[in-house]
Amino acid sequence: MIPIKSSEITPEHIYLSRRKFMQAAGLLAANAALLAACGPQPGASVGTEEAPLPAPTATEEAPSLLATPTLSAEADELGNPLTSLDAVLTYNNFYEFTLSPHGVASLSQGFLTSPWTVAVGGLVNKPKTFDISDLRKFEQEERIYRMRCVEAWAMVIPWLGFPLSKLLKEVEPLSTAKYVRFETLYDIEEMPGQKDRSFPWPYVEGLRLDEAMHDLTLLATGLYGRNLRPQNGAPVRLVVPWKYGFKSIKSIVKIDLVEEMPVSMWMAMNPREYGFWANVNPKVAHPRWSQATERRIGENRRRETLFFNGYADEVASLYPDLDSRDWYY
Amino acid sequence: MRLKRRVDQQVDRLYSVILHGMALFPFARLLWDLIFGRFVDPVLAIISRTGRVSLNLLLLSLACTPLYTLTGFALLVRARRTLGLYAFLYVTLHFLTFAGWDYGFDLRLLWQAVFYQRYVVAGIASGLILLVLAITSTRGWQRRLGKWWKRLQRLVYLAAALAVLHVAWLLKAPRGALPYAVLVAVLLALRIPPVARVVRDVRRRWGRESPSPSGER
Numbered sequence: 001m002i003p004i005k006s007s008e009i010t011p012e013h014i015y016l017s018r019r020k021f022m023q024a025a026g027l028l029a030a031n032a033a034l035l036a037a038c039g040p041q042p043g044a045s046v047g048t049e050e051a052p053l054p055a056p057t058a059t060e061e062a063p064s065l066l067a068t069p070t071l072s073a074e075a076d077e078l079g080n081p082l083t084s085l086d087a088v089l090t091y092n093n094f095y096e097f098t099l100s101p102h103g104v105a106s107l108s109q110g111f112l113t114s115p116w117t118v119a120v121g122g123l124v125n126k127p128k129t130f131d132i133s134d135l136r137k138f139e140q141e142e143r144i145y146r147m148r149c150v151e152a153w154a155m156v157i158p159w160l161g162f163p164l165s166k167l168l169k170e171v172e173p174l175s176t177a178k179y180v181r182f183e184t185l186y187d188i189e190e191m192p193g194q195k196d197r198s199f200p201w202p203y204v205e206g207l208r209l210d211e212a213m214h215d216l217t218l219l220a221t222g223l224y225g226r227n228l229r230p231q232n233g234a235p236v237r238l239v240v241p242w243k244y245g246f247k248s249i250k251s252i253v254k255i256d257l258v259e260e261m262p263v264s265m266w267m268a269m270n271p272r273e274y275g276f277w278a279n280v281n282p283k284v285a286h287p288r289w290s291q292a293t294e295r296r297i298g299e300n301r302r303r304e305t306l307f308f309n310g311y312a313d314e315v316a317s318l319y320p321d322l323d324s325r326d327w328y329y
Numbered sequence: 330m331r332l333k334r335r336v337d338q339q340v341d342r343l344y345s346v347i348l349h350g351m352a353l354f355p356f357a358r359l360l361w362d363l364i365f366g367r368f369v370d371p372v373l374a375i376i377s378r379t380g381r382v383s384l385n386l387l388l389l390s391l392a393c394t395p396l397y398t399l400t401g402f403a404l405l406v407r408a409r410r411t412l413g414l415y416a417f418l419y420v421t422l423h424f425l426t427f428a429g430w431d432y433g434f435d436l437r438l439l440w441q442a443v444f445y446q447r448y449v450v451a452g453i454a455s456g457l458i459l460l461v462l463a464i465t466s467t468r469g470w471q472r473r474l475g476k477w478w479k480r481l482q483r484l485v486y487l488a489a490a491l492a493v494l495h496v497a498w499l500l501k502a503p504r505g506a507l508p509y510a511v512l513v514a515v516l517l518a519l520r521i522p523p524v525a526r527v528v529r530d531v532r533r534r535w536g537r538e539s540p541s542p543s544g545e546r
Contacts, residue, residue, distance in 0.1 A: 087369040099505055102369075151501055153373065198504055246501075269502070288498050290445040293438055297370045301433055 076144040076156050078310060080296075083155035085224045087297045092231040093149060094250060095199065096184065096191035104231045111190055111230035113251075118236060122181070122256030125172035132235045136221055138162040143218055143239075148280050148309045150244035154294040159239055160222030165213040168257070173209065177257035180212040181205075182238060182249045199265065205249035206262035206276060207240065208318075216241055216314055219252075242311040244278040275329040279319070280309040284328040344404055352415040355382040356422075375426045383419035384492050386412050387459075388512055391489060395519035398528045410466055413485065417463040420456050448498035455491035458484050486520075489513045 075081050092104035118135065121127035140160050147155045168180070186202035188194045194201045211217060218239040221228060228234035233250025240247050246266055266274030273287050282292045282305035293302040308315055319327050359378060361367075368374040390412035397405040432439050443449050462485055464470070471478045493513055497506035518524055 084369075091369050091373075093501075095502070099502065153370075199502070274501075285445050288446065288448060290441050292441050292445070295370070295373060295431065297373070300372065300430065302431060302438060 073142075073144070073158070076146060078146075080146065080156045082144065082158055083297055088155060088157055088223060089229055089231060091153075091155075091297055093151075093245065094193075094231060094233070095196075096193045096201075096203065096251070097231070098193050105229075107192065108230035111234065111251075113228075113230065113235040116235050116253075118252055118255060120167065120171050120255045122258050123174040123177035124257050125174060126170070128171055130167070132221075135162075135167075135219065135236055138166055138219075140221065142225070145216075145218070145239060145241035146306075146309050147239075147241065147245055147248070148294060148305065150246055150274065150278065150286065150291075152289065152291065152294050152305075154296045154303070154305075156296070157223055158225070159218055159220040160225060161218045161220035161236075161239065163215055164217045164219045164238065165215065167219060167255075168212060171257075173257045176259050178209055179258050179261055180207050180209060181254075181256045181258050181262035182207075182252050183254040183256075184249055185251050185253045200268045201265070203249060203265045204262060205238065205247055205264045206258075207247075208261075209257070210318055211240070211315075214315065214318065216311060242279060242308040242315045244274075244280060246274060247278050273329065275326075277319075277327045278329060279315075279327050280305060281307055281328040283307075284325055286329070341404070348408055348411055352386060352412065355419070372426060372431050376423060376431065379419045379423040379426065380496075383416045383423055384489075384496070384509065386416035386419065387485070387489050387492065388509070388516065390416060391485065391513070391516045395516060395525075395528065398519070398525055399532055401532060413459075414463055414466060417459045420459055424453075424456055448495050451491045451498060452495040455488045455495060458488035458491070462488070486513070486517050489516075 090105050091101050093101055094104045094108065097104045097107040114132065116132040117129050118132070119127075119129045140162060142158055142160055144156060144158045147157055164180075182205045184203035185191065186194060207217065218241075219236060220233075220239045221236050223232060228237065230251075233248075236252050237250040238248050238252065261276060264274075264276060267276055280291070285291055291305055294305045296303055306312075316322060355378070359375060363371060363375070390409050393405045393409035393412065397403070428434060428439060432442060443453065462482060465474065465478065465481060474481060490513055493506055493509045496509060497503040500506060519528060
């Protein structure tokens with residue numbers, strides 16, 4: 001496989017076209033028309049099991065727009081076609097709302113993502129609380145990533161965001177910092193699924209510092225050219241494409257640099273099945289199911305799962321002794 | 330008397346229509362959603378929906394005998410077999426979607442899918458029991474098997490327990506299967522003779538208080 005540079009992940013003309021659009025953004029109406037014209041059209045493709053999507057609010061949608069789709073933007077670097085926007089918006093694992101993947105979209109629509117701040121601290125020189133608008137000021141890139149859930153379903157999603165490393169560099173990690181700990185909002189009014197006390201809320205995830213600094217590790221604020229919807233982890237989430245999906249924590253309010261390996265929520269529940277590393281490997285079965293194949297949502301046939309979800313050339317060097325089972329759960 | 334029989338026949342017919350209608354409704358809805366493209370991911374949706382419907386019907390079928398013990402409503406005894414057969418119908422759809430649509434009957438992939446995943450083993454075991462019970466559900470087999478028929482049909486509790494295990498093993502958070510597990514345990518407990526006797530006594534006592542218990546024949 002050819003290694004991917006980040007610049008190759010989104011073809012340059014798409015950045016440029018978006019930039020141009022942004023400059024011409026006085027014409028908000030034109031933007032809206034463009035979105036309507038070239039965006040995937042939920043009505044035309046599929047309705048869903050759930051109620052139709054509520055119309056996005058103006059404030060949610062105004063800042064960004066979909067780049068003109070071209071062939072290269074409709075697939076990842078391996079030629080995998082994008083999962084439809086409709087599927088991305090209606091098939092979600094987000095236990096803070098409900099355990100049912102079809103129920104998240106409707107349950108989460110009232111979720112308040114503004115005001116929203118992310119406190120970055122711990123072992124850093126310059127702890128700082130970022131407002132969500134500060135995070136959107138980082139140069140946003142489109143990255144088409146494969147997403148592989150530990151439960152063996154998968155998607156291909158065009159994210160909008162920026163490498164986490166840029167944020168971390170701004171707060172200057174101390175040399176004692178070895179890991180990064182992320183935390184989701186804890187608010188049982190906003191996230192009704194958190195009333196289920198059988199989970200040790202809040203959702204916590206972690207990465208080793210070098211994983212967090214890796215260029216593929218993305219802090220996403222949008223997908224398909226729009227701001228994130230609540231069901232996808234609005235307003236800001238992590239995307240670590242070579243790990244099982246549960247590592248990509250959603251609706252982040254806190255990022256801490258720490259010395260010890262953080263205990264994630266899933267580790268606290270079941271470290272043998274959902275451990276810290278959780279790197280995708282088709283050859284290492286989950287204790288209860290095989291990881292050899294995956295169901296790409298919207299496709300009719302299973303696909304064989306790729307080592308490190310297809311990102312082995314970029315990330316395998318992070319892990320010495322790849323044969324150890326420990327890296328995969 | 331003749332009038333009463335005619336009314337009974339009408340009630341029976343109405344009851345049959347309602348029962349079959351209820352059991353077939355999920356199938357109709359499935360076809361509707363499929364034809365009109367209402368599934369984001371048809372394979373996952375059909376597999377999970379047929380599985381859920383099948384387990385629900387199986388549990389309803391198991392609930393018939395305890396409910397009969399409690400109410401004395403005789404039609405419940407007949408519903409037991411009908412509901413069980415519908416559970417088998419949905420489990421067949423469930424299996425065919427899994428093996429045929431999802432895995433394309435690719436034996437190499439299926440081999441892995443079956444034997445590296447204990448939830449699939451539990452599911453297939455449960456399905457095979459239901460297959461045997463469905464085949465032997467006819468009057469002819471009932472006659473041929475004699476007293477063994479009843480013993481064989483009791484395996485339905487094992488099928489239900491395996492189905493619950495199947496659900497528990499495939500969920501990311503297995504405790505989601507807990508309500509089903511509790512339900513199966515309760516339904517099984519209600520069949521234990523001393524417990525069933527207590528339930529029957531409760532009904533008799535109610536029966537005395539209200540002189541015309543409906544459906545008591």
